[in-house]
Amino acid sequence: MIQRFRENRRLQGLLLILPAMFVMVTLLVAPLTLTVITSFGQRDADGNVIYTFTLENYWRLMGFTESGWDDLYLRILLRSLWLAVQTTTIVILMAYPLAYFIARSPERRRNFLLFLVLVPLWTNFVIRIYAWVMILRGQGVLNSMLGGVAGLFNAPFQPLDLYPSQTAVLIGMVYEFLPFMILPIYTSLEKIEPNLYEAAADLYANAFRTFWRVTVPLSMPGIVAGTILTFIPVIGTFVVSDILGGRQVILVGNLVQRQFLDARNPPFGAAASIILLVMTLVLTLYYTRRFGLGEEIAAG
Amino acid sequence: MTKRRIWGVWSILLIAALLAAACGGGATTQAPAESTAAESGSTCPEPNPRMEVTSTQLNLFVWTEYIPQETIDCFEEVYGIRVNKDEYSSNEEMYAKLSAGGANYDLVQPTDYIVALMIRQGLLQELDKSRLAIMDSLDPNYLDLPFDPGNRYTIPYQAGTDAIVVNTETVQTVPQSFADLWNPEYAGRLVMIDDSRAIIGATLLTLGYDVNTTDPAQLEEAKVKLAELARGVKIFDSDSPKTALIAGDVDLGIVWTGEAEIARRELPSIEYIYPTEGAILWQDNYAIPVGAPNLDAAYAWLNYSLQGDLFWRMLDEFPYTNPNLAALDFARENHPELYEAYMNSNITNTPPEELERGHRMEDVGDATPLYDRVWTEVKGG
Numbered sequence: 001m002i003q004r005f006r007e008n009r010r011l012q013g014l015l016l017i018l019p020a021m022f023v024m025v026t027l028l029v030a031p032l033t034l035t036v037i038t039s040f041g042q043r044d045a046d047g048n049v050i051y052t053f054t055l056e057n058y059w060r061l062m063g064f065t066e067s068g069w070d071d072l073y074l075r076i077l078l079r080s081l082w083l084a085v086q087t088t089t090i091v092i093l094m095a096y097p098l099a100y101f102i103a104r105s106p107e108r109r110r111n112f113l114l115f116l117v118l119v120p121l122w123t124n125f126v127i128r129i130y131a132w133v134m135i136l137r138g139q140g141v142l143n144s145m146l147g148g149v150a151g152l153f154n155a156p157f158q159p160l161d162l163y164p165s166q167t168a169v170l171i172g173m174v175y176e177f178l179p180f181m182i183l184p185i186y187t188s189l190e191k192i193e194p195n196l197y198e199a200a201a202d203l204y205a206n207a208f209r210t211f212w213r214v215t216v217p218l219s220m221p222g223i224v225a226g227t228i229l230t231f232i233p234v235i236g237t238f239v240v241s242d243i244l245g246g247r248q249v250i251l252v253g254n255l256v257q258r259q260f261l262d263a264r265n266p267p268f269g270a271a272a273s274i275i276l277l278v279m280t281l282v283l284t285l286y287y288t289r290r291f292g293l294g295e296e297i298a299a300g
Numbered sequence: 301m302t303k304r305r306i307w308g309v310w311s312i313l314l315i316a317a318l319l320a321a322a323c324g325g326g327a328t329t330q331a332p333a334e335s336t337a338a339e340s341g342s343t344c345p346e347p348n349p350r351m352e353v354t355s356t357q358l359n360l361f362v363w364t365e366y367i368p369q370e371t372i373d374c375f376e377e378v379y380g381i382r383v384n385k386d387e388y389s390s391n392e393e394m395y396a397k398l399s400a401g402g403a404n405y406d407l408v409q410p411t412d413y414i415v416a417l418m419i420r421q422g423l424l425q426e427l428d429k430s431r432l433a434i435m436d437s438l439d440p441n442y443l444d445l446p447f448d449p450g451n452r453y454t455i456p457y458q459a460g461t462d463a464i465v466v467n468t469e470t471v472q473t474v475p476q477s478f479a480d481l482w483n484p485e486y487a488g489r490l491v492m493i494d495d496s497r498a499i500i501g502a503t504l505l506t507l508g509y510d511v512n513t514t515d516p517a518q519l520e521e522a523k524v525k526l527a528e529l530a531r532g533v534k535i536f537d538s539d540s541p542k543t544a545l546i547a548g549d550v551d552l553g554i555v556w557t558g559e560a561e562i563a564r565r566e567l568p569s570i571e572y573i574y575p576t577e578g579a580i581l582w583q584d585n586y587a588i589p590v591g592a593p594n595l596d597a598a599y600a601w602l603n604y605s606l607q608g609d610l611f612w613r614m615l616d617e618f619p620y621t622n623p624n625l626a627a628l629d630f631a632r633e634n635h636p637e638l639y640e641a642y643m644n645s646n647i648t649n650t651p652p653e654e655l656e657r658g659h660r661m662e663d664v665g666d667a668t669p670l671y672d673r674v675w676t677e678v679k680g681g
Contacts, residue, residue, distance in 0.1 A: 043669060045665060045666040045667075045668050045669060046399070046417060046420075046421055046668065047392075047395065047396060047399060047668070047672075048399065070677075072677060072680050073680070076680060137547055137549050138547070138548055138549050139547060139548050139549075140547075163549065164534060164535055164549075246534055246535035246536060246537070246544075247494055247535065247536035247537065247679070248533065248534070248535070248536060248679075250679065250680050255676075255680065258676065259676070260396060261390075261392065261393040261396045261397070262390055262392045262393055262396075262494075262496065262672070262675070263392070263672040263673070263675065263676050264392055264395065264396050264668070264672055265669070265672060265676075266396075266400075
């Protein structure tokens with residue numbers, strides 16, 4: 001028996017993947033199946049789920065309600081998408097120069113710089129977002145500073161009304177996800193062989209051309225990986241918008257969370273989360289087909 | 301594998317781990333369970349009576365900012381029991397988590413209208429009065445109410461009102477009714493508790509309807525009217541609406557008793573206005589869910605934490621209307637300034653005429669989905 005097991009590579013392989021399979025099935029496949037089933041159900045008056053088959057929840061999300069057309073939920077979906085696009089774009093623009101700077105630093109200093117990028121993540125995420133409330137609020141750090149500067153020049157100063165608002169949510173998201181863009185871009189920039197730059201210079205490419213034709217294409221895997229690591233969480237998160245939006249900026253994540261808790265309508269929440277899932281999946285597939293699946297993703 | 305490659309793999313793994321940690325944030329809070337009472341030198345009152353307890357843990361599911369840390373520390377010290385605390389900020393949230401099953405809480409703090417629903421759903425177990433010596437300390441005015449006749453399932457914790465809070469220093473025209481809040485002058489300056497029944501209830505009152513209406517047409521009308529107000533609400537916050545008031549982010553709104561009282565202590569220009577339509581009255585209670593794993597600890601907690609020489613702290617830290625006569629007596633003798641402040645405040649000591657004209661929320665049964673939907677649609681836009 002043991003002899004047979006020693007020789008049977010297939011069986012060994014199967015045994016090795018069992019723990020991972022177990023986790024995938026119990027923590028991913030089973031809950032997802034349950035969510036799909038629930039999304040076709042209904043709620044009763046007390047908020048319990050009745051398992052039937054109805055498309056009502058999906059119709060309602062699309063805007064077809066029994067009382068007529070209502071694009072409320074479509075607007076929430078669009079708002080979330082738009083915010084995710086904005087966040088990702090700003091994060092790429094901010095992360096790229098920094099990653100480039102780190103990748104071009106002397107080798108000894110790089111690890112220290114990367115360490116600095118990661119330090120803020122040691123503090124709990126929710127606490128860091130609350131810190132932004134302190135900074136952005138009407139009589140907060142930012143306005144006191146601006147007011148002080150304006151006072152020095154005797155300039156009239158109108159305090160910025162940033163908290164709570166959608167802009168505050170955007171700031172919070174950018175802040176939160178910046179490191180997740182810096183690291184993959186850094187990784188791909190750092191891998192570029194210096195010979196290539198020399199070759200480009202030999203062939204009379206100027207600095208801009210070298211950057212555009214050599215650096216950017218070779219760092220594309222990092223950008224793709226960073227985009228996926230940013231875009232997908234942003235589109236589903238609800239904590240940042242709850243705190244910095246004063247519970248007035250409603251994203252898909254908030255919609256889902258509230259349907260499961262405050263609104264006691266799990267089927268509708270399940271349907272919304274399935275729509276979110278499908279939307280994310282389609283966008284990710286398109287994106288990775290278009291720009292190639294980054295090695296950084298495959299490694300993770 | 302080159303050294304660089306290894307670093308790349310590591311950084312991705314790190315990102316994945318951090319991402320997982322980031323996404324998990326914000327759902328529940330775990331109280332630090334280490335006993336600090338002994339270290340800080342405060343002496344905890346003896347439990348009276350001291351109960352026989354074999355459990356080693358107690359799982360509380362309670363409102364945010366509603367139990368003094370000293371009470372938890374003392375209970376842990378006196379009984380040697382670890383207290384785990386999960387918090388919620390709306391009755392609906394608590395109900396959803398409890399009715400989904402799988403929770404193993406020993407005590408919850410439902411408000412009146414949700415108590416009736418929880419009893420109907422069989423989520424609560426009957427209390428054993430022989431193990432609740434503390435019942436004798438409670439004000440009979442808060443006992444035997446319609447949502448739980450004879451207090452078979454609940455005992456009162458604290459009570460209060462939903463009314464208007466206003467910073468008279470920044471607001472020129474002080475609102476006198478819920479209807480006044482629709483004044484365009486207030487747009488963008490409002491804070492509201494994120495509480496569907498309270499805010500929809502206040503809107504129903506401005507339309508002249510009952511806070512417990514089950515008429516879909518009236519609720520539809522309320523939805524349209526409330527959507528108008530909601531656009532001018534700067535912050536919905538049930539955890540700590542006082543913070544935005546004190547920081548000056550907002551100038552007025554609808555909040556709970558305790559939040560208004562603390563805000564006024566910080567900022568004397570704050571006033572609490574009972575609206576001409578009548579305020580919304582409520583009462584929070586302790587109840588034991590069916591299947592509570594540490595029943596003996598739950599009874600020990602009820603008797604000890606509500607004891608007068610411990611519960612008086614509520615007057616200081618979470619000043620709502622206190623139905624605990626023993627706590628009030630203790631405060632009068634040992635902390636007269638707190639007692640005076642409590643008795644003389646029109647916020648904590650609700651005037652009798654306001655109790656008279658106030659409105660109590662009830663379980664609305666089959667109309668519940670209508671309320672939930674109005675709230676979703678009002679706040680979604």
